[in-house]
Amino acid sequence: MDFRLTEDQRALRAGIRELLAGRFDRDRMRAALDGGGDIGRELWRELGTAGLFALRLPETAGGVGLGLPESVLAFDEIGRALLPGPLAATQLAAGVVKGAAEGEAVVALAEAGRPVGHLAQADALLVLDGDRARLLTGGVLRQVAGEARPVRSLDPGTPLWRVPDLAAYDGEPLPNGARVRREGALLTAAEQLGSAARSLESAVQHAGQREQFGTPIGAFQAVKHLCAGMLVRAETARTAVYAAAVTADPVEIAGAKLLADDAAVGNARDCLQVHGGMGFTWEADVHLHLKRAWLRAGQWLTAADAQEALAADLA
Amino acid sequence: MDLAYTDEEEEFRARLREWLTSVLPGLPEKPDPGDWPGRRAYDTGWQRLLHDAGYAGLNWPADAGGRGATPTQHLIFLEETERAGAPYVGANFVGLLHAGPTIAAEGTAAQRARWLPPVLRGDEIWCQGFSEPDAGSDLASLRTRAVRDGDDYVVSGQKIWTSHAEVADWCELLVRTDPAAPKHRGISWLAMRMDAPGVTVRPLRTLAGSTEFAEMFLDEVRVPVSHRVGAENDGWRVTMVTLSFERGTAFVGEVVACRRTLDALAAEARHNGRWDDTVLRRRLGRLNAEFRALWRLTQWNVSEAQSTGGVPGTGGSVFKLRYSHARQELYEAAAEVLGAGDALDLDREWVLDRLSSLSYTIAAGTSQIQRNIVAERILGLPKGR
Ligand SMILES: Cc1cc2nc3c(=O)[nH]c(=O)nc-3n(C[C@H](O)[C@H](O)[C@H](O)COP(=O)(O)OP(=O)(O)OC[C@H]3O[C@@H](n4cnc5c(N)ncnc54)[C@H](O)[C@@H]3O)c2cc1C
Numbered sequence: 001m002d003f004r005l006t007e008d009q010r011a012l013r014a015g016i017r018e019l020l021a022g023r024f025d026r027d028r029m030r031a032a033l034d035g036g037g038d039i040g041r042e043l044w045r046e047l048g049t050a051g052l053f054a055l056r057l058p059e060t061a062g063g064v065g066l067g068l069p070e071s072v073l074a075f076d077e078i079g080r081a082l083l084p085g086p087l088a089a090t091q092l093a094a095g096v097v098k099g100a101a102e103g104e105a106v107v108a109l110a111e112a113g114r115p116v117g118h119l120a121q122a123d124a125l126l127v128l129d130g131d132r133a134r135l136l137t138g139g140v141l142r143q144v145a146g147e148a149r150p151v152r153s154l155d156p157g158t159p160l161w162r163v164p165d166l167a168a169y170d171g172e173p174l175p176n177g178a179r180v181r182r183e184g185a186l187l188t189a190a191e192q193l194g195s196a197a198r199s200l201e202s203a204v205q206h207a208g209q210r211e212q213f214g215t216p217i218g219a220f221q222a223v224k225h226l227c228a229g230m231l232v233r234a235e236t237a238r239t240a241v242y243a244a245a246v247t248a249d250p251v252e253i254a255g256a257k258l259l260a261d262d263a264a265v266g267n268a269r270d271c272l273q274v275h276g277g278m279g280f281t282w283e284a285d286v287h288l289h290l291k292r293a294w295l296r297a298g299q300w301l302t303a304a305d306a307q308e309a310l311a312a313d314l315a
Numbered sequence: 316m317d318l319a320y321t322d323e324e325e326e327f328r329a330r331l332r333e334w335l336t337s338v339l340p341g342l343p344e345k346p347d348p349g350d351w352p353g354r355r356a357y358d359t360g361w362q363r364l365l366h367d368a369g370y371a372g373l374n375w376p377a378d379a380g381g382r383g384a385t386p387t388q389h390l391i392f393l394e395e396t397e398r399a400g401a402p403y404v405g406a407n408f409v410g411l412l413h414a415g416p417t418i419a420a421e422g423t424a425a426q427r428a429r430w431l432p433p434v435l436r437g438d439e440i441w442c443q444g445f446s447e448p449d450a451g452s453d454l455a456s457l458r459t460r461a462v463r464d465g466d467d468y469v470v471s472g473q474k475i476w477t478s479h480a481e482v483a484d485w486c487e488l489l490v491r492t493d494p495a496a497p498k499h500r501g502i503s504w505l506a507m508r509m510d511a512p513g514v515t516v517r518p519l520r521t522l523a524g525s526t527e528f529a530e531m532f533l534d535e536v537r538v539p540v541s542h543r544v545g546a547e548n549d550g551w552r553v554t555m556v557t558l559s560f561e562r563g564t565a566f567v568g569e570v571v572a573c574r575r576t577l578d579a580l581a582a583e584a585r586h587n588g589r590w591d592d593t594v595l596r597r598r599l600g601r602l603n604a605e606f607r608a609l610w611r612l613t614q615w616n617v618s619e620a621q622s623t624g625g626v627p628g629t630g631g632s633v634f635k636l637r638y639s640h641a642r643q644e645l646y647e648a649a650a651e652v653l654g655a656g657d658a659l660d661l662d663r664e665w666v667l668d669r670l671s672s673l674s675y676t677i678a679a680g681t682s683q684i685q686r687n688i689v690a691e692r693i694l695g696l697p698k699g700r
Pocket of ligand 1: 221442443444445446447448450451452453475476477478479527528674677678679680681682683684
């Protein structure tokens with residue numbers, strides 16, 4: 001047993017971080033949000049070229065042939081950079097939806113009772129219904145989009161639409177919907193993790209610079225303890241998510257999603273607190289992380305469902 | 316990221332499992348918690364069995380009498396012994412988990428030869444004399460004095476919260492050898508015999524009603540200079556080694572035990588109907604996530620330690636913080652499962668465990684102190700005043 005990242009995994013992670021730093025720095029991130037959460041087709045394609053969506057497709061199918069752990073590391077970075085878009089759904093549909101693997105197509109996610117993100121840009125809609133999954137495309141998708149009403153989205157990076165009851169619309173069934181849901185939950189948990197780590201970094205940086213009472217606020221225990229709590233949350237969630245990526249065990253994935261949701265939301269809140277009044281401004285990024293974390297917490301696997309799955313696992 | 320165990324590790328596990336199956340049925344009855352001589356005999360008896368089978372001090376270096384096993388094998392050992400319901404390390408805690416490893420790391424050849432084998436065989440029990448009435452979290456402000464007199468130190472002062480002092484043979488003792496030096500500089504780490512003249516132990520009653528720890532009065536106790544581990548006045552550095560072992564590895568096996576407890580709680584809830592309470596059921600589900608994650612965190616820390624030659628890093632503080640609170644939540648949930656009547660019945664094991672869980676956020680460094688450590692040493696935030 002050696003739980004640490006392999007050399008290759010570290011390199012992959014560094015590569016994605018570099019790519020995102022170059023193509024999606026803070027200015028671009030802000031511009032994307034000001035543009036109403038446009039995912040940026042060009043960046044999407046670049047991610048496709050870099051192999052992000054085809055990461056888990058076998059090499060024989062033109063993919064990269066890597067596994068869940070590598071995907072999790074990539075999505076960790078994506079969460080850190082606050083990249084918008086239905087990335088998990090698109091990766092899961094790669095190989096099924098034409099162009100998804102290459103980053104030519106955007107696959108949005110629809111779950112019963114929840115508004116759909118990025119509908120206007122979607123080339124396909126992945127509909128999750130309990131343990132079933134299907135894909136809506138073409139005319140059916142256009143029909144759904146035509147009947148949808150835009151929602152004033154809490155998350156400026158994710159434009160939302162209320163859609164009609166999708167049960168009435170036929171789609172192409174995806175095999176193994178339960179697995180699609182699990183893997184989507186895990187990749188989303190990884191994004192939460194990256195966001196939690198970013199909030200921690202930002203809080204620590206601010207606490208080391210901002211001075212009050214003649215000393216950096218990070219020297220005050222009340223602030224220090226908030227930061228320590230953030231680290232503990234992030235690291236506990238990190239090991240849970242990484243382990244779930246290795247085992248792909250459904251109960252372990254449920255635990256990972258639960259803890260990663262907690263870490264992303266909790267760390268964003270604490271980061272906001274550490275920033276004081278500055279934290280409450282639109283200018284500071286922390287609210288963006290908090291809003292996205294709230295959004296993701298409701299996707300793929302809710303806390304209630306995760307807890308039920310974890311309870312059912314007990315003797 | 317590899318969570319699979321190697322063939323060698325699996326073979327180690329299989330042999331250990333086989334051994335546990337063969338010895339556990341023959342163990343004597345567990346003694347009453349108040350029966351100290353009985354508890355000592357039980358704990359040392361178990362240690363003796365481990366020793367004779369080659370499992371004592373598994374993770375200690377071979378030249379300290381241990382087996383030099385990898386951290387992963389140690390992890391398997393803790394996992395399997397807990398899973399099989401084998402006795403807990405008990406009164407051997409200090410000797411095996413931190414005094415012994417400290418002596419192995421910092422002691423002279425003679426000191427290792429004198430003190431380590433009896434710990435491994437279960438012949439001698441150690442306790443920890445660090446805390447004082449006025450020096451708990453601020454451990455370095457300790458006042459117990461040691462004055463050089465020929466080949467001896469003459470030690471006077473008072474220690475407190477000394478776990479298992481009643482049955483210990485030796486004490487890892489922190490004393491001030493240079494009162495004029497800055498407080499972290501004038502400390503030395505001594506091994507003191509508990510039956511030396513001048514040592515008085517007065518048991519303290521815990522809130523659980525037991526006498527787990529004691530006050531210790533030291534009145535001109537003579538400790539040979541040769542019983543000092545590390546250089547004179549270099550005791551703080553040695554203490555950091557001790558504390559890293561205490562926080563780094565000492566609680567690992569308990570995570571497995573908590574997972575067993577959680578399963579037992581769920582079984583009880585299903586049995587008594589509390590399982591139908593959605594809030595409670597989901598709370599147990601959440602605890603399942605918590606203890607699973609703590610186990611993964613343990614594996615992460617062990618993998619890190621493996622790469623640094625077995626010395627636990629600051630990850631121990633992260634683990635200790637999260638674990639101590641999770642353990643308390645576990646027993647809060649237990650009280651809910653038991654229901655109003657049984658949660659007040661001290662004869663239910665969970666009720667006593669609920670009480671003892673209250674110490675986890677205090678002993679071995681309080682949560683507040685751990686947060687300071689995490690913030691300053693891991694996150695690099697400025698030191699407070
Ligand atoms: C069950 C049990 C077994 C023990 N066994 C042993 C043993 O075998 N040997 C031994 O030497 N000791 C032992 N201890 C002692 C233990 O290490 C101390 O109790 C602990 O370090 C806290 O010290 P204190 O009790 O003096 O509390 P204090 O230091 O007085 O702390 C009181 C409160 O103030 C807070 N506080 C103190 N300083 C700070 C600070 N800088 N910042 C923020 N908050 C602070 C603490 O977190 C705590 O909440 C044991 C304790 C328990 C409960």
